[in-house]
Amino acid sequence: MTAEVPARAVPGMRGPDVGRERDGARPTLVWDVLRDVVAARAAQSGRAALDIVDVGGGTGGxxxxxxxxxxxxxxxxPSPDALAAARRRAAEMRVTLTEVQGEADGLxxxxxxxxxxxxICHSVLEYVDSPAAAMAAIARVLRPGATVSVLAANVVSAVLQRALAGRYEQARRLLDGEGGDAGLPRRFTLAGLTALIESAGLRAGDAHGIRVFAGLLPAAGADQGTAAELRALEEAAAAYPPLRDIAARLHVLGHR
Ligand SMILES: C[S@@+](CC[C@H](N)C(=O)[O-])C[C@H]1O[C@@H](n2cnc3c(N)ncnc32)[C@H](O)[C@@H]1O
Known part of the structure; x- marks a missing residue:
């Protein structure tokens, strides 16, 4: 694997555009967490250049x-279109990625x-045939001391969103695990994600909630006058367990 790094690409690097929310709620939390994980791993391993696998990496954000x-x-x-988009994004940044077409359960x-x-396994467990098989394959790929970063949609937030909109039947069916929205992606609870990680023989680590309030209030953040306040509130809530647990998306680390 190779990564050509133009010197100018590193200073001022602000992280991925992916996940930047329209309302500005915690746009860089996951990036900040992962940058810390990578820095710690580099220090611990004595290798500045680490081997990173982005499964279901989409367009390379x-x-x-x-x-x-x-x-x-x-x-x-598995998507040739996603890999092509990642290649284009890499070319724009003048870096090289290794691209592999395939699915998570064969990682x-x-x-x-x-x-x-x-x-990195972000917004992918929602789509795989078997999250358990995917996580088991990820665990086999991790070196001792290595980390998986899991980001997934939270069923609790989806239930609350529907209930707040008066769609009580849909909310109850989601809560009962009946898939209130046929055809839509799978959703998880924090407990479910944690169990998935631990069932693969990994140790579950830090967890954060992404878009706690912005997930519930679609208009939140539209007012530029209060966007910074919302961002600060989301920042505080992300690691505050009762609020974290109802966020639109859950970010959980797993360590081998
Ligand atoms: C919602 S996108 C997420 C992309 C990226 N990880 C991100 O966070 O922006 C889901 C991605 O998962 C990929 N995908 C779907 N089924 C998959 C599978 N079984 N194994 C691995 N990736 C899969 C899709 O092709 C798509 O690129």
């Missing part, structure tokens, strides 16, 4: 910024066992 920081990044995705056969310092 996280992969490209990490490649620009000098890491060896592999994007695995170890695609990139190797004990091959990664960090696996």
């Amino acid at each position: 996280f992969a490209v910024p990490f490649a620009a920081l000098g890491h060896h990044v592999t994007v695995v995705d 170890d056969s695609l990139v190797g066992v004990d091959a990664a310092d960090l696996v």
Whole structure:
């Protein structure tokens, strides 16, 4: 794997555009958490350039910024269109990604066992055939001491959103696990994500809630006058358990 890093790409690097919310709520939390994870791993391993696998990496919103920081990044995705978009984004930043077409549950056969310092699995478990099989494959890819970053949609937020909109039947069906919205992606609870990580033999680490209030109030943040206040509130709520647990999306680390 290679990552050409133009020197100018690193200073001032502000992280991925992906996840930047219209309302400005916690646009960089996940990036900040992962940058700290990577820095700690680099210090602990004595290797400045780490091996990072972005499974279901889509258009490279996280992969490209990490490649620009000098890491060896592999994007695995079943979609040729997503891989092509990631390649274009990488070219624009003048970095190189390794692209592999394939699915999460075959990750170890695609990139190797004990091959990664960090696996990014963002907004992907919602779509895979079996989250447990995907997480087991991710665990096999992690080196000892390595980390998986999991970001997934929260069913609790979806239930609250529907109830607040007066869609009580849909909310109850979601709560009962009946898939209140047929055809829409799978959703998780924090407990469910934690159990998934631990069932794969990993230790669940820090968890954050992304878009606690903005997830419930679609208009939140539209008022530029209060956007900074909302951002500060989201910042405080992200790691405050009762509020974190109802966020639109849940970010959980798993460590081998
Ligand atoms: C919502 S996008 C998320 C993209 C990116 N991770 C992000 O956070 O922006 C979901 C991605 O998962 C990919 N995907 C779908 N099924 C998958 C599977 N079984 N294994 C791996 N990736 C899959 C899709 O092609 C798509 O690129």
